[in-house]
Amino acid sequence: MTDTVSRRSTLRLLGAAIAVATAATGGLTPPSRAWAQDKPDAGVAPRVEALIAKLTLDEKISLLHGATDPATLGQAGYVPGVKRLGIPPLRLADGPAGVRVTKHATALPAPVLLASAFDPALARRYGQVIGREGRALGQDVLLSPMVNLIRTPYAGRNFETFSEDPLLSSDLVAAEIEGIQGEGLIATVKHYAMNNQEKDRTTVDVRIDEQTMHETELRAFEAAVRAGAGAVMGAYNKVNGTYACESKPLLTDILRTRWGFDGWVMTDWHAAHSTVNALTAGLDMEMPDGAYFGAALKTAAQDRSVLEQHIDRAVGRVLTVLDRFGLLGGKASPRPARDAEAGAAVALEVAKAGATLLRNEQGTLPLTAGNIAVIGPTGTLPFVSGGGSAHVVPDHADSPLDAIRVRAGRGAKVTSALGEDLYGKPLPASALSPDFTSEGQGVGTGKTWTYDGKLTVAEADEWTFVIHYSAASAALRPKVLVDGKELFPVKPGYGEWFSGGLIYTAPDGLNVRRATVRLTKGTHTLKITAKGGDTGQLFRLRHTTGATRAKDVAAAVRVARAARHVVLFAYEDATEGQDRTSIALPGHQEELIEAVTAVNPRTTVVLNTSSATSMPWLARTGAVLQMYYPGQEGAAATAAVLFGDCDPGGRLTQSFPVDDDRHPVAGDAARYPGVDGREEYSEGIHLGYRWYDAEGVPPLFPFGHGLSYTSFSYEDLSVRTAGGGLDVAFTVRNTGRRAGVAVPQVYVGKSPDLRLDQVVRVLGGYRRLSLRAGEQRHVTVHIAARTLSSWDPTVHDWALGTGPRTVWVGASSRDLRLRGRGDVRG
Numbered sequence: 001m002t003d004t005v006s007r008r009s010t011l012r013l014l015g016a017a018i019a020v021a022t023a024a025t026g027g028l029t030p031p032s033r034a035w036a037q038d039k040p041d042a043g044v045a046p047r048v049e050a051l052i053a054k055l056t057l058d059e060k061i062s063l064l065h066g067a068t069d070p071a072t073l074g075q076a077g078y079v080p081g082v083k084r085l086g087i088p089p090l091r092l093a094d095g096p097a098g099v100r101v102t103k104h105a106t107a108l109p110a111p112v113l114l115a116s117a118f119d120p121a122l123a124r125r126y127g128q129v130i131g132r133e134g135r136a137l138g139q140d141v142l143l144s145p146m147v148n149l150i151r152t153p154y155a156g157r158n159f160e161t162f163s164e165d166p167l168l169s170s171d172l173v174a175a176e177i178e179g180i181q182g183e184g185l186i187a188t189v190k191h192y193a194m195n196n197q198e199k200d201r202t203t204v205d206v207r208i209d210e211q212t213m214h215e216t217e218l219r220a221f222e223a224a225v226r227a228g229a230g231a232v233m234g235a236y237n238k239v240n241g242t243y244a245c246e247s248k249p250l251l252t253d254i255l256r257t258r259w260g261f262d263g264w265v266m267t268d269w270h271a272a273h274s275t276v277n278a279l280t281a282g283l284d285m286e287m288p289d290g291a292y293f294g295a296a297l298k299t300a301a302q303d304r305s306v307l308e309q310h311i312d313r314a315v316g317r318v319l320t321v322l323d324r325f326g327l328l329g330g331k332a333s334p335r336p337a338r339d340a341e342a343g344a345a346v347a348l349e350v351a352k353a354g355a356t357l358l359r360n361e362q363g364t365l366p367l368t369a370g371n372i373a374v375i376g377p378t379g380t381l382p383f384v385s386g387g388g389s390a391h392v393v394p395d396h397a398d399s400p401l402d403a404i405r406v407r408a409g410r411g412a413k414v415t416s417a418l419g420e421d422l423y424g425k426p427l428p429a430s431a432l433s434p435d436f437t438s439e440g441q442g443v444g445t446g447k448t449w450t451y452d453g454k455l456t457v458a459e460a461d462e463w464t465f466v467i468h469y470s471a472a473s474a475a476l477r478p479k480v481l482v483d484g485k486e487l488f489p490v491k492p493g494y495g496e497w498f499s500g501g502l503i504y505t506a507p508d509g510l511n512v513r514r515a516t517v518r519l520t521k522g523t524h525t526l527k528i529t530a531k532g533g534d535t536g537q538l539f540r541l542r543h544t545t546g547a548t549r550a551k552d553v554a555a556a557v558r559v560a561r562a563a564r565h566v567v568l569f570a571y572e573d574a575t576e577g578q579d580r581t582s583i584a585l586p587g588h589q590e591e592l593i594e595a596v597t598a599v600n601p602r603t604t605v606v607l608n609t610s611s612a613t614s615m616p617w618l619a620r621t622g623a624v625l626q627m628y629y630p631g632q633e634g635a636a637a638t639a640a641v642l643f644g645d646c647d648p649g650g651r652l653t654q655s656f657p658v659d660d661d662r663h664p665v666a667g668d669a670a671r672y673p674g675v676d677g678r679e680e681y682s683e684g685i686h687l688g689y690r691w692y693d694a695e696g697v698p699p700l701f702p703f704g705h706g707l708s709y710t711s712f713s714y715e716d717l718s719v720r721t722a723g724g725g726l727d728v729a730f731t732v733r734n735t736g737r738r739a740g741v742a743v744p745q746v747y748v749g750k751s752p753d754l755r756l757d758q759v760v761r762v763l764g765g766y767r768r769l770s771l772r773a774g775e776q777r778h779v780t781v782h783i784a785a786r787t788l789s790s791w792d793p794t795v796h797d798w799a800l801g802t803g804p805r806t807v808w809v810g811a812s813s814r815d816l817r818l819r820g821r822g823d824v825r826g
Contacts, residue, residue, distance in 0.1 A: 048319045051328070052312050054085055060308075060315045061297050063087070065290030073138050074102030076269070076389065077288045086329040087322070092141040092188075092287070096160040097385055097631065098392035099133045099142070106133060106343030107384045107394035109351045109631035111145065112611070115162035116354035116628075116650035116706070118743045119768045120175035126350060127179025127187075129343045134185040136338040140327070141186045141231060143389070147173045147220035148195050148235075150611065150654045151687055152665045152672045154579045156198035158611035159386050159629055163653035164688030164703065166216055167763050167787060170223035177227040184333060186325060189224035190233035191268055193217050193250060194681075199579040199673045202271070205238035208681040211757065214791035214798075215685045218254065225259045230321040232263065234283060236271045243273050251282030264317040276305050284314035340395050344633055351637030353741075356626040356650030357707040364602055364622030366644025366709060367567075369412040373559045374401045375419045375596060376569035376589075378608045383569075385629050386610060387504050388576030394632035400569060400606070403635035407643050415563065417556040419592045420549070423506055424466035424542025431456050432526070439540050443532040451528040455482070460521045461545045468510040469530075469539035477513070478530035478539050487515035503573040510538070549588055553595050560596045566603040567642060568596055574610035579673070582660055583614045593617045606638060612656040612663075615700060626650070644709055649741035649768070651706035651812070655689045655699045664691040685759055689813040693760035704745045704763075704812035710736030710773065712811070714744065719807050719822035724785040726822040728764070730809050731778045734771035742769045746781045747808045747816065748788065751801025751824065756790045758801070761808060764788075783807075788824050802826045 052060070059082045069078035069091065077092035094100035097108045106129055108114070114126050127145075134142050146157065150164040162169045173189065180187040194206040194217055208217075221232070232255065234245035244250055245267045255261045266285035272278055272292040279297070286293035300306045322328050357365070374380065382397035405414045429435045433454045443449045457463075465487055469478055474490040481487070506512050530539055560566045570589050574580065584590065597603045597620035604623040607613060608630070618624065625648065627638055641648050657663035664687065665672035670680040686694045689703035716731040728746045747761040764783035771777060785800055792799040802824045810816035 044316045044320055045323055047328075048316055048323055051085060051087070051319060052315055055082065055315065057298065057301060057308065057311070060311050061290075061294065063315055063318055064284060064297065064311070065286040065293040066288035067290070071138075072102070075139055076100070076143060079285070087319070088140070088327055088330075088332065090140045091138060092143055093134060093137070093139040094389035095130050095134060095142045095144040096146055096390045097629070099130060099137050099139060100389060100392055101137050101139070102393070103137055104393050104395050105137060106340065106347055107392040107397070107632040108343075108347050109354060109634065110159040110386060110390070110610075110629040111162055112159045112653060113354035113628040113630060113650070114350050115168065115172055115653045116356050116626075117350065117768065118168065118651055118766050119353060120171045122350060122353060123172045123175040124179040125346055127176035128183055129346045131180040131183025131185040132336055133338055133343060134180075135183060135335050138335070139185065141188060142180055143188050143190065143233065145173050145176050145187065145224075146190050147224060148191055148193075149217055149220070149687060151196040151681075153583045153612040153654070153657060153663055154199075154581070154672065155196055155611070156574050156579045157388075157390075157576055158654070159574055160390050160576075162220075164655065165653065165763050166219035168653060168766070169220035173220050174223045174227035177224055177229050181228060181230065181325075183336075184325060186230035186321060187224075188231040188233050188266065189221060189229045191235035191244075192221055192232050192255070192265075193235060193244060194239050195235035195237055195244075197579055197673060198577055200677070202236040203238075203677055204674050205241060205678045206681060207240060207678060209684065210793040210796070211791045212681055212684045216687050221255075222259050225255070225261045230263045230325065232261065232265045234265055234267050234271060236268050243271070245271050245283050246274055246278040246281045248281040256282060262317065263321050264314070275300050279306055279310050279314065284317050344395065347631045348633035348637055351627070351630040351634050352640055352646045352649065354628070354650040355637060355641045355648045356652060357623070357641075357648035358626055358652075358701055358705065359618065359621060359624040360707050361622050364565075364604055365625070365642060367565055367604075367642050369408050371413045371562070371564040372404060372408060372415075373563035373566045373600075374404055374414060374416045374569070375556045375560060375566060376571070376592070377418060377420055377422045378571040379567065379569035379606075380416055380418065381507060382635060383571060383608045383629065384632055384634065386574050390576070397632045398635040400567075400635045400638050403639035404567065404642070407639040407645075415559050417559040418552050419556040419568070419596075420587055420589060421544050421552055422503055423468070423512065424464070424544050425548060427455075427541060427543055431458075440538060441530065441540070442538050443530045443536055445532050445534060445536045447532040447536070449528075449530045449532075451526070453526055455524045455526040457519045457521055457524065459547070461519060461547060462516060463519045464514055464516045464544045466512060466514050466542040466544070467539060468506045468512050468542070470510050470537040471533060473533065476531050476533045476537060477511075478528060480541065481525070481527040482517060482519075483524050485517070487517070488513045503571075504575065510540070553588075553592055556592060557595050557599055560603070561599040563600065564602065566596060566600045567606060568593060568603055569606045569608060572609035572613065580611070583612055583657060584660070585609070585613060590617055594620065597621055604642065606642075612654055614657065614659045616659075618700075626652070647709050647738075647740040648706065649743075651704050651743045652701055653703070655692055655703045655813075656701040658698070658700045662697055664688070685757060690759040690762065693813070699814075702812045702814035704743070705815070706743065706812075708736075708740040708742065710734055710738050710740035712740070712742045712771070714809055714817040716778070717807075717809060717818040717820045719820045721823055721825055723782060725788055726764075726783040726805070726807065726824065727780050728783060728807055728809065728820075728822070729778065729780040730818060731776055732769055732771065733776035734773055737773050739770065739772045742771060743767070743811070744769070744779070744781075744809055745812065746783065747810070747813065748783055749806035749808075751788070751790075751803050751805060753803040754790055754799060754801045756792060756799065758790060761806075761813070762787065763813070764807070800824065800826055
């Protein structure tokens with residue numbers, strides 16, 4: 001099965017070699033291929049062509065859009081098959097960090113944590129876990145991996161993707177796809193393309209020049225195609241004035257002609273906007289329904305707005321992939337059983353490998369057994385994953401507090417304090433008139449429950465109202481009005497689907513929403529309306545105030561003062577559908593960290609955050625450990641790193657800015673989030689660390705940064721021309737007293753021969769090394785010709801940057817230990 005899945009078709013090899021003139025948008029003028037004459041794609045197997053000939057028009061159309069699944073597996077999408085011809089139905093599941101269905105699955109660490117390991121081999125094993133589980137859980141298509149680059153630190157889905165660097169993202173997505181598809185599950189690389197933010201994602205028009213597009217965002221998508229990805233998901237946004245899901249330059253000129261992609265292209269959910277334009281531009285499938293590719297497509301075929309050959313072409317692409325995976329004719333291989341134990345082992349390994357130590361002063365870490373205080377909500381509760389399509393129902397999940405207690409042993413004293421209350425405290429009965437049981441109101445099926453009363457506030461304060469409720473439908477979310485203002489309005493289009501994570505779900509599984517208002521001293525009106533719907537529901541109304549927060553902080557300070565070591569867990573919960581508004585920690589966590597570190601400088605802050613975080617409190621801490629969203633084994637992995645059972649092997653795959661005013665899209669609304677619906681990628685090719693280098697702006701932590709519990713030296717650099725690129729050889733030595741992980745990175749500078757915009761330096765390669773104390777390793781890292789090339793928009797192709805090129809080797813994009821020079825020859 002693996003050989004079949006990984007085999008490249010003749011079409012892909014020919015397509016990759018095609019070099020023709022392109023339009024100014026960066027696409028290619030189609031060469032003479034079969035589909036250019038409105039026929040099924042060249043290279044379609046005779047058995048697929050024969051199958052298409054037997055399909056009725058209705059059957060063909062049914063394969064090109066989503067429908068309602070008669071089963072209840074809880075996946076994202078469903079495409080009915082054609083039973084009489086042996087075409088099976090397809091179930092499509094979300095899966096950036098595990099298979100998202102209603103059943104339990106291995107909740108893997110977030111992809112950004114996987115990427116922090118700088119280890120394609122580990123990414124392949126990560127993909128194998130998802131591939132096996134997807135098949136075992138009744139799925140056929142995985143809606144993952146996501147490879148959109150981290151362009152802005154605010155993007156709500158940064159934790160679902162890999163990196164700000166195109167090379168690293170390319171290596172990882174190729175390896176993960178090989179792992180997924182090697183198990184027989186079809187991978188869908190997404191979101192093609194320039195879907196780098198959630199704010200206004202369904203309408204924003206990304207304006208990007210040809211060179212920037214090819215040198216940044218598109219590189220990882222190309223790598224996914226080279227790895228044999230079966231499907232590509234089109235993005236919501238527009239690109240240069242046209243929706244991505246109906247962009248001929250993206251879907252035909254680049255994806256199929258230049259790269260030779262022979263799989264199918266589907267929309268993101270509800271991302272279709274037309275029938276004829278989308279189909280002829282290269283879109284094959286609409287999800288999750290058939291608003292444009294259902295009855296409207298049949299009408300278009302009947303009135304000849306589209307030729308049936310266009311439909312055959314799309315159907316042929318879908319069937320070709322199914323054929324490649326052995327799914328046609330009732331010959332699919334038996335579905336495997338889940339191997340939860342193996343999945344958990346990989347989840348633990350990834351979380352440890354990606355753990356990134358950002359700061360470690362005065363030997364704060366590793367911890368020694370003794371008096372340890374654990375503070376923060378994500379210290380006492382499991383924080384497994386982000387929300388939205390990344391949320392997985394884990395097999396199990398422990399809290400870091402429990403894991404630290406187990407690891408510290410019986411002789412240690414481990415105490416805890418909440419620090420910040422995420423789920424609120426019951427409304428005091430004395431403040432309500434009339435009183436009601438705010439801790440648990442049950443509303444029966446078809447019933448409506450109302451409360452119309454008064455809330456008396458003793459002192460003016462900031463109140464955060466927290467509602468917990470069981471309804472799955474946004475329409476049934478209880479309405480709460482304070483002084484006539486609705487606190488939890490439903491956002492159109494998103495409903496309750498964007499949930500999960502930490503702050504959106506209570507420990508007992510109820511949905512959670514929060515709203516903060518300033519209440520004056522005195523009496524306020526409080527009105528609540530809750531509906532039971534078809535199944536009834538339960539809800540609770542809770543609160544926190546400035547006064548309750550002060551008490552929680554005071555309790556944390558007392559615990560911290562009495563401890564030898566403090567491990568303070570900070571969180572930031574991200575979810576699809578919304579961007580962050582700041583890179584600062586949300587809520588009042590900065591105040592908590594400042595209060596705790598003021599009484600105990602041996603404080604380690606563990607960050608369960610989605611992306612880059614500002615740290616005005618950094619200098620007061622002893623250590624900072626970035627764990628992102630660590631999956632179901634995150635507690636055990638965190639404890640292992642804290643106590644030094646393993647070296648923190650992660651390195652940052654994104655630059656951390658100092659604050660909201662110093663990063664690539666800061667202060668320019670046209671760059672982010674866009675002005676009048678238009679977003680300019682005016683930073684050009686200078687994305688991420690490349691912008692910091694070009695502008696001379698120091699980041700808080702640079703790309704590639706990560707500390708070890710040991711130390712390493714770099715020496716013996718040599719650079720020589722090889723294989724159309726450069727071979728960079730050097731020696732890494734562990735100069736410390738314990739085993740550790742080094743991730744040497746090779747960067748390459750500009751070419752004097754290119755008259756194109758170039759970055760100061762770009763990642764050319766890397767290597768992950770595990771070295772014993774005193775061990776040394778001589779390694780060679782190859783810098784490929786593609787990395788040494790720039791996209792030339794005048795000829796619409798890659799131009800090799802010949803001549804002398806400066807090469808650096810170091811521990812991050814700013815910690816460069818060795819410098820040499822190599823000669824690139826054309």
